[in-house]
Amino acid sequence: MLIDLRESDPLTRFETDICIVGAGAAGITLARQLSDSGLRILLLESGGIDFEADVQALADGPSTGHDYYPLVDSRLRFFGGTTAIWGGRCAEFHPIDLERRDWVPHSGWPISYRDLLPYYDHARTLLGLPQRTSSATIWRQVGRTMPDFANDSLTTDFWQFTPQTERFTLRKCNDLVESDRVRILLHATVTAINKEQDSDTIENLSVSDISGCNASIKAKYYILAAGGIDNARLLLASNIGNGHDQVGRYFMEHPHARGGRVVSGRFWRLLKMLHGRMRDHDGHMHAPLIRSSAAMQAREGILNSAFSLAARQAPQANMVAPVKAYNGLKHKLSPTKANRSLWLNVKKGMTRFNEMAGPLRPRTLIAAGWDLAAIIRAEQAPNPDSRVKLANKTDALGMPLAELDWRFSELDKHSIKVMMQEFASQLEQIGIGRFDPAPWLDDAATVWTTDPLISAHAKGGYHHMGTTRMSGSSKTGVVDADCRVHGVHNLYVAGSSVFATSGWANPTLGIMALSLRLADHLVREHVQQPKQRVMARA
Template identity: 30%
Template sequence: MFVSSRSFVVNQRIECDVCVIGAGPVGVAVADRLSRSSLNVIVLESGGLEQSAEADALAMPEQNAHIGNIDQFQFTRQFGGNANAWLVRTDTSSRGVRLISPTAGDIAARPHIEDSGWPILHDEMTPYVDDALSYFGLPPNGFSPEGWRKADCADIETGDARVDTAVFQFGDAREFVIGKKEKLAKDANVRFILNATVTDLDVSESDDHVTTVHYKSAEGDLFNVVARHVVIAAGGIGSVQILLNSTTRNPNGIGNTYDNVGRYFIDHPLIDGGDLVPFDRTSFERFEFYDMRLVDDVPILGHFKISDQALAAEHLASMSCMIFPREDDWRRNQHLSPRQNRGFMASLLLREQILRRQFPTPRETFDAIVGIDGIVKRLLDSRRRPKANLGRGGWSKQREHYGAFDRFHVLQIAEQFPHRENRVYLSQEKDRFGVRRVAIDWKWHDDDIAATVESQKAFAAMFASAGIGRYEIKSDNGVPSLVSSSTCHYMGTVRMSDDPRKGVVDANCRVHGIDNLYVATSGVMPTGGYANPTLLAVAFGLRVVDRIVQASQSVDLGEQRSVAG
């Protein structure tokens, strides 16, 4: 059920079995799974049921923060979290999200990557990933092409041990923001307290147990939650902010004995990989598996990727390689001046703000007005030449247009390796509740760039040897051409390790040294592969629920034996 802080007295001690911080996809999935138990659950959500610019502003980092070429951040503090911002258009939804699970090779330790390797086996996570898929309205069919081939549409045989084909499935935001909301609104055992911003946590004198979760209402009134178990599901950046601001016992925050909280920050750069020119320009039917389309009522997209075998043997970055048909002069038709490009990019942000019912920001409004001719140019080009891209597919439905295609635009999502100096930490700026905002130090390091270049070369060699085409790699002075330094996939900041000197949480996502505090976010991932981390974060959340339920049953059984004795 949904309740307001007005239901409680200021400074009231609110008790429960489990307190979940954050009602994004992970928090919602955790709450839903806990609703099947007998545990009493409270979920604290900083926003409400609708978008609020005031709530979103609480998540913002310090002014002038940036991740490479990205200095505009979009956070969604409301029920459903960033699911409210998913905008991929599929045949079944306009609110889709691209999903795939990391492979065994992404999780394994790799000798050329320092601090790689997860303290958990890939096979151990597979059942939880399959379970997590159901929360996105998807079947447990996996991500290899075998489960998605049809007689008239199959993947291309690469003939190269270094490159495989894999499949993205597309989830639907409505599963969270509508379906789960309606279900959980009727559950008296799970209370969502809205407009409840967690400021910090208190721990015991022995520094090994969270005693109190402090939160403030929209009006700034302070409330206290006391829980047997606490789950932070506030994202890869928000979780860091809570841990580092919790300084009652330790000035360095909770879980930060070895200065690991916020360290090893990684993201997924989006790369303009260049153009793939098919050797046979009359055979675009051959590539239909690599279009976004429905198979057995599930939206999927085939793509090429670096194989696990190659990741283990060579200094390569894990990377997806997606292809979208274009005409020969498509780059010239889409070229914009810097001013026009700022206007066009601002229009995309404005569109997202309007869809999310936000008030348009002055900076984007100004850039859009100044670059209006760039917006018009792109709009006219899209009308004359409809294009598949990261946000939509369907080109294989229009075979009559194949004659206009000459090549493919290549887009790639690349792995970034963990570097301790890449980090999220506290700035001196504070939000309206007096909570310190985060600052960000991020760099695309030379070894990231070198491994990305080698992966692009591996794709080029495969395309040539398999008789597919000539891959014209795009670079900027020898560096892969970045579309965006960030895809908002914030990982590594509360990394998982069996060794507390090298990580923040253990293999069960429990904070080292704290017996009742778990973190279930993308931030626990020690390495990132190229997969959107949301699916695996939900899987981690479901796994945490299993651990909490098991622990609660053990405590209840012990209490029963004590009474019986």
């Protein structure tokens, strides 16, 4: 059932079993998984079914740390959230990403990679991705030869792409709209999480809209699935879960950068191995990347970052007109349904053209003076000083705006420098090229550098992680291994804000896996076990 708060009676009261705050990848995955459990689900969305500038303005806020995108543009407020403009790029964490690494301060999750495996498998099925397999197998399936790097240094991996990126907009969620167990409430922005006095229980949520409509939400269990910035913002504004000043800390991104360039060698062979997207014999799309092996990470004390090779203009060049036009289309047009459709069609056309042209296009560009550049997509170390805070200004609903203080640590840059030096060494050893790491890596005064010519997302992937991190104790994080807020028995958090570390992998597949795991926990702990206890008493 679809309900719009703007069309409801004033001071409406909604009652439900589970209230999910946020209709993005996490919230929609949870609602779908719980819809057959017998529980009543209420899914709240701050916006409507499409982009509205006045609602989007609620996402505004200042940035006081390292240069970042304007916060008002960094995530979307309508049904489907930022996944409405998702490119479909998917990857999994590696086992080392969830382990405690002595060389990475604040690393380690209270769950293991094995705990996530069945939920990754389920998420893959939902997204139409192939079953998990080794990189060596994918190389054979796409008909290319993998680079012959030393076993204990660099390794190759792949991003995979869901065949249909628009999976979370309302027109793709008719199953939820028609479900008799799910209600979707649009234009419903949570303004307060209200706790029972002298209790560890959330009593209700206060909900408002910029039209002046208000509501109260009463549920047995509440799940915040509003993203890495707004999950923290809601907890901070309500003063919940922050007894040890952990809410909002450890903000992580996947920062992008130029790692260097291949200056000589067998360009054609490198491009045939490592350029672009490739289809396997079943039609699944893959894109190769290079990263540091687990052995190299441990030996060198570095992070699990990744990079790919592509033809790019040289640093400080004037951006060519087609690239400028594409970036303008992507970043300057408001993300309405019509504009999203336009951008996605342009992107599909460009992807198809690049797929058909293969390595020939970048080879032509390199011959014209472009660089064969290393495009960095980095893991960022968890840093308690990198954080989301509350600003002194408020939004149209009286809520404090979020303020982002994004910071880097020495380990972030050091990891890229070591990886680029190793890549240079490996290319020379296998005799296919010479690589020069980027000069900024040796500049002691530069913490990190952004290059607008290296990616359409020059600063990072719009991946907001870590601000309500998972931990075994409230002294070191916000939620426990089941995503429940420490010290509050009926409040949970879903999404990448619970990531304790970021890895190199794009977060959507991990968000879905953790959401499926949380749904299983809720059903197991709060539906099946109470029935078992009743039967035992009888």
